[in-house]
Amino acid sequence: MSSRERILARVRRALADVPADEPPVRDSGGGFADSHGVGPTLEVLEDRLTDYRALVRRVAADRIAEEVAASLERRGASRVVVPAGLPREWLSASSAAWLTDTAEEPVPLGDLDGADGVVTACAVAVAETGTIVLDGGPDQGRRAITLVPDYHLCVVRADQVVDGVPQAVRLLDPARPLTWISGPSATSDIELDRVEGVHGPRTLEVLLVEPTS
Amino acid sequence: MSGTFLGMPPFPEAARDAVNDSRLRHNLRKATHTIRDRRAAVVDEMGADWQRLRAEGAAVKEHTLRHLDRYLEQLEESVERAGGRVHWASDAAEANAIVTDLVKATGETDVVKVKSMATQEIELNDALARAGITAYETDLAELIVQLGEDLPSHILVPAIHLGRAQIREIFLEQMAEWGVPAPPGLTDDPRALAEAARVHLRERFLRTRTAISGANFAVADTGTLVVLESEGNGRMCLTLPQTLISVVGIEKIVPTWSDLEVFMQLLPRSSTGERMNPYTSTWTGVTPGDGPQEFHLVLLDNGRTDVLADTVGRQALRCIRCSACLNTCPVYERTGGHSYGSVYPGPIGAILTPQLHGMSSEVDEALPYASSLCGACYEVCPVAIDIPEVLVHLREEVAASPGHAGERALMAGAEAVLSSPRALDAVQRAAGLGRGAVPRHLPGMAGAWTDTRDIPEVPAESFRQWWNKRGKGNQ
Numbered sequence: 001m002s003s004r005e006r007i008l009a010r011v012r013r014a015l016a017d018v019p020a021d022e023p024p025v026r027d028s029g030g031g032f033a034d035s036h037g038v039g040p041t042l043e044v045l046e047d048r049l050t051d052y053r054a055l056v057r058r059v060a061a062d063r064i065a066e067e068v069a070a071s072l073e074r075r076g077a078s079r080v081v082v083p084a085g086l087p088r089e090w091l092s093a094s095s096a097a098w099l100t101d102t103a104e105e106p107v108p109l110g111d112l113d114g115a116d117g118v119v120t121a122c123a124v125a126v127a128e129t130g131t132i133v134l135d136g137g138p139d140q141g142r143r144a145i146t147l148v149p150d151y152h153l154c155v156v157r158a159d160q161v162v163d164g165v166p167q168a169v170r171l172l173d174p175a176r177p178l179t180w181i182s183g184p185s186a187t188s189d190i191e192l193d194r195v196e197g198v199h200g201p202r203t204l205e206v207l208l209v210e211p212t213s
Numbered sequence: 214m215s216g217t218f219l220g221m222p223p224f225p226e227a228a229r230d231a232v233n234d235s236r237l238r239h240n241l242r243k244a245t246h247t248i249r250d251r252r253a254a255v256v257d258e259m260g261a262d263w264q265r266l267r268a269e270g271a272a273v274k275e276h277t278l279r280h281l282d283r284y285l286e287q288l289e290e291s292v293e294r295a296g297g298r299v300h301w302a303s304d305a306a307e308a309n310a311i312v313t314d315l316v317k318a319t320g321e322t323d324v325v326k327v328k329s330m331a332t333q334e335i336e337l338n339d340a341l342a343r344a345g346i347t348a349y350e351t352d353l354a355e356l357i358v359q360l361g362e363d364l365p366s367h368i369l370v371p372a373i374h375l376g377r378a379q380i381r382e383i384f385l386e387q388m389a390e391w392g393v394p395a396p397p398g399l400t401d402d403p404r405a406l407a408e409a410a411r412v413h414l415r416e417r418f419l420r421t422r423t424a425i426s427g428a429n430f431a432v433a434d435t436g437t438l439v440v441l442e443s444e445g446n447g448r449m450c451l452t453l454p455q456t457l458i459s460v461v462g463i464e465k466i467v468p469t470w471s472d473l474e475v476f477m478q479l480l481p482r483s484s485t486g487e488r489m490n491p492y493t494s495t496w497t498g499v500t501p502g503d504g505p506q507e508f509h510l511v512l513l514d515n516g517r518t519d520v521l522a523d524t525v526g527r528q529a530l531r532c533i534r535c536s537a538c539l540n541t542c543p544v545y546e547r548t549g550g551h552s553y554g555s556v557y558p559g560p561i562g563a564i565l566t567p568q569l570h571g572m573s574s575e576v577d578e579a580l581p582y583a584s585s586l587c588g589a590c591y592e593v594c595p596v597a598i599d600i601p602e603v604l605v606h607l608r609e610e611v612a613a614s615p616g617h618a619g620e621r622a623l624m625a626g627a628e629a630v631l632s633s634p635r636a637l638d639a640v641q642r643a644a645g646l647g648r649g650a651v652p653r654h655l656p657g658m659a660g661a662w663t664d665t666r667d668i669p670e671v672p673a674e675s676f677r678q679w680w681n682k683r684g685k686g687n688q
Contacts, residue, residue, distance in 0.1 A: 004289075004301040007463070007514045011282045014522035018279045026276040026468065032265040032475065036258070048488065103502050109419055109453070129481075129489035142503035143452040143494075147445065148419075165489075166474035174435040174470045175295070177500050180477075180493035185445035188485055189354035189370055190377050190403040191240070192247045198353065198407050199414065200445025200492060 035164030041127045042208060045161055048130025052183025053196050055205040061212045064155060068119060069094035071153050071205055077116035081107055081145050085138020086119060090155065101145050112144060117151030118201075123178075125161045126168045130183065132156060132206070133168060135176045143179055152201040154181075158211040217336070218364060218554050223579035227552035228544075237374055241549050244373045245540045251486025252537060252593070259482070269475045271597040274531035277433075277466050278521060284433040284466045285512065291436025295498020297508040302460075304515050309340035311511050312425065312458055316346050319456050319507075321423045327440060327447045328352035329427025330368060330534055331460045331513055333556040334569075337425070348425065349391070349417055351446035353410050360387035366550030366558060369484050369536040374549050377401040388413050414446065424450035424505070428461045429533065430476060431510070434469045437497045438510070441480060441490045451494045457505035462513050464521075464530040476533065479595040483535035516569035525606040529564045531596040536561075538590035538600060544583060553580065560590035564603040572610060581607035619658055641675035648673065 001009075038044055042058070049056045059067040068090050072080060077096060084102040091098060099115055101107045107115075121139035122132045132154055134140045146152055162168050172178060185200030196202065221227060231237060256263050277284055289299045300315075302308035316324055324341070326332065326348050338348040338359075350359040354372040358365050361383040365371030372380065381401040388395040393413045399405055426447070430439040438459055440447050451457060467476065481490045499508050521527055539545045539559030550558030554576045555566040563584055567577040581604045590600040612620065630636045644651070648671035654663045674682075 002301070003303045003307060006303055007301050007512070007518065008282050008285065010514065010518035011285065011463070011521065014518050015279060015281065017524050022279065024280045024283050026273070030269075032269055033262045036260065036262060038258070052491070106502070113415075113419060126489075131489045136500070136503055143448070144504075147448050147452055165478050169471060169474045169477065174432065174437045174495065175497050177497070177503055178493075178495040179448065180489070180495075182487075182489040182491050184491070185443070186491045187353045187403075187407055187444045188248075189352070189357070189372060189444075190380060190406055192244045192370065192373070193403050195403045195407045197404075198411055198444035198446070199351075199418070199449055 032166070033164065034166050035128060035162075037163075038128060041161050041163055042158060042210075044163070045125060045127040045130060045156075046208060048127065049183065049204075049206055052130055052186075052204075054130075054183050055203065056208060057206070058208045058210055061209050064090050064207065064209060065093040067207050068153065068155070071207065072096050072117065072119075075117060075151055075153075075203070075205075077151060079115050081112060081115045081118040081149055083120055083139060083141025083145060085141075086121065087139065090119070101141050106142070107145065109144070109148065112148035115149045117153060118145050118149045119153045119155070120146055121155050121157075122160060124168045124171050125156050126165055127161055127163050129165060131165075131168070132181045133172060134179045134181065135172060136178075137176075143177055146179065147200055150201055151203045151205070152181075153205045153207070155207045155209060157209045217339075218556065221551075221554040221576065223575045224548075224552055224554065224583045225579060227554060228548040228583070231548045231552045236376070237549055238547060240374055240376050241546055244370065245546045248486050248540045252483060252540070255482045255486055255488055259478075266475055266478055267595055267597055270479045270533075270595055271531060273467060273472050273475060274533075274596050275528070277468055278464065278527060278530055281463065281466070281521065284468055285463060287433040288431055288436060288466055289512075291432075291434060292498060292510050293436075295436045297436065297498040297510055300509060300511045302511055302513050302515070305335035308335050308460060308511055308513050308515065309337055312337060312460065313341060313344045313346065315456070315458050315509055316341065316423055317344065319423050321346075321421070323347050323349065323417075323421050324423045324425050325349050325351050325417060325421045325450050325454070326355075327424070327426040327442065327450045328355050328371075329425070329460060330556060331427045331462050332425060333365065335460070335513070335515060337460065349414075349421070351414055351418070351450060352442070353407065353444055353446075356410060356414070357383055360384065360391060364551055365556060367536060367539060368534050368557065368559070368561075374551070377403060377406065380406055384409050392417060418446075418449040418453055422454050423456045423458070424454040426450060426457065426459045428459050428465055429480065430467050430473065431461055431465050432468075432470050432473070433466050435497055437470065437495050439473065439493065439495045441493045443485065443491045445492055448492055448494055451496065452504050454505055456507040456509075458509045458511065460511045460513055462515075463517050464532075480533055480535055483533075483537045483593070483595040516571065519571055520565070520568040523568065526564065526568050526603050528598045529561065529568060529603060531598055532561050532565065533596060535595055537593040537595065541589045541593045542584075543587065543589070544585060548583075553583065555580075560584060560600045561598070564600055564607060567607055572607070572614070578611045578614070578616075581611060623659075638675070638677060641677065644671050645673055645675060645678075
């Protein structure tokens with residue numbers, strides 16, 4: 001008997017008390033809230049991100065290029081990784097050298113390590129928990145490019161922000177590799193003091209794009 | 214190379230040494246109170262919804278366990294459809310053999326590891342070492358434990374028993390042996406220590422081509438695995454290598470993707486006391502051009518089906534390893550994790566370890582008693598495991614086992630005396646007459662009871678004697 005068969009047989013024996021007619025599918029009981037009404041969505045997101053010691057700036061939709069350029073300049077970032085599908089107009093005001101990561105020509109690991117930062121968009125953001133989710137879409141790229149560089153500049157559009165975690169889970173496609181980011185990398189392993197900056201990007205900067213009215 | 218829990222004394226003995234260690238008690242008190250307060254704050258802000266989420270979390274897990282065979286098959290199918298390979302391991306030895314063979318097949322002799330309770334439980338690192346493979350722990354606390362040849366003492370923060378000065382010493386003395394040495398002027402500032410860990414592991418992450426992880430959740434309908442972490446070491450291991458091997462207990466399954474709506478709220482708030490942990494990675498099989506191109510899922514039984522068979526004890530398998538019960542437990546706060554003699558310490562360990570092992574040793578039999586049954590663990594458990602109920606259930610099992618004939622004889626004697634007024638009267642009279650001769654400490658087996666308690670003074674006459682005399686006088 002294979003281990004697979006052995007384990008499944010043991011499981012079935014262990015569950016002898018479960019009535020044979022008990023439905024094997026559970027109606028999602030729900031009953032819990034989609035969000036918790038803690039305040040205006042964008043303000044809450046900004047507050048939570050700041051709490052995690054991310055840098056956050058609210059920017060107007062027609063000023064993204066200028067704000068990206070200003071952020072990179074303040075950071076002193078001159079060699080910057082970008083995913084192939086990032087809107088090129090966002091980069092038009094900056095004089096940084098772009099390392100464009102494409103499926104055909106991925107930026108080598110050593111170059112990612114040597115880059116000054118990375119600029120991406122995101123898939124969804126959650127206000128209540130200060131979370132940004134990347135799903136590997138063309139304007140976010142493969143996971144390594146937002147991991148190895150020490151500085152991540154992320155552009156979040158107002159229409160991508162939901163209030164609560166359940167709303168975000170419903171919008172996401174589990175078939176894609178997802179990375180949920182809530183602030184810069186951190187540890188609480190030493191006396192449970194939170195310290196920002198271990199292996200992931202030590203600086204997370206978020207440009208929160210105001211809705212166009 | 215790493216320590217082992219094997220051969221540790223049973224809880225009462227181990228705990229005695231721990232409570233006499235004032236530095237340990239200081240570290241534990243500080244850490245458990247910090248995290249307890251943080252958890253309370255982020256749970257309170259959820260208002261009444263918290264109890265609804267808790268009930269839903271418990272219901273999802275309970276349902277999954279009751280149909281585990283079906284969900285295991287569904288998970289296997291989903292993972293394989295997405296390009297992963299699924300392996301089944303009945304016990305620790307089989308899991309270790311599977312992983313060792315998989316690593317050997319890659320031709321690598323170094324692997325990086327994400328913190329994983331399952332691989333600690335099966336002592337995978339030792340098994341790999343015997344096969345000439347070095348496993349590098351990359352979680353900061355696991356790194357501290359590995360470098361210090363120490364043992365984990367907490368589910369979430371394995372080095373919770375160590376203070377910053379001790380961690381600095383370990384880094385200065387041991388890092389060079391394992392790779393990039395600690396900077397010579399290293400201080401005990403947590404920032405400096407975290408930086409030293411970053412530098413120590415950076416090259417390793419960029420170079421190592423095989424990684425081993427566990428998982429917090431495995432989603433049956435989509436085949437998605439989920440890892441929550443803080444430092445980014447998890448992302449490194451799950452993203453940069455070519456081959457990823459995940460060892461996951463069969464109880465980690467949730468049926469559907471939408472169940473994460475519940476657990477992604479319950480787990481971070483219960484474990485680190487944050488609204489959300491810094492990083493969560495989810496992956497489904499293999500994604501061409503992004504991350505590991507070879508993915509193996511090793512499903513681990515190792516005693517879990519025995520736990521499943523116990524209708525009272527089964528609820529222990531709902532555990533999502535948040536460690537809120539450790540942080541809130543008055544016993545854990547004073548004894549620390551090592552006293553429990555298992556990778557699963559604290560209240561959840563006291564019910565999980567003896568069930569996984571089948572109550573096979575003195576250490577296991579002592580664990581259900583490592584509690585005052587105050588119930589604080591149940592209150593904070595995000596999946597409502599009634600730990601005190603299981604503790605009492607396991608105590609019944611211990612008391613019924615062959616090694617406890619003496620206690621059973623004593624209890625049978627007590628029952629005979631207490632259920633017969635005549636016998637009780639006779640014993641009370643005898644005790645009253647001989648009361649000068651009753652020692653403060655009882656000899657033999659009963660001495661364990663009087664070690665920590667005084668025998669109450671025996672009165673010259675019993676209540677019955679007094680009542681009867683009084684009644685006659687009044688007539």
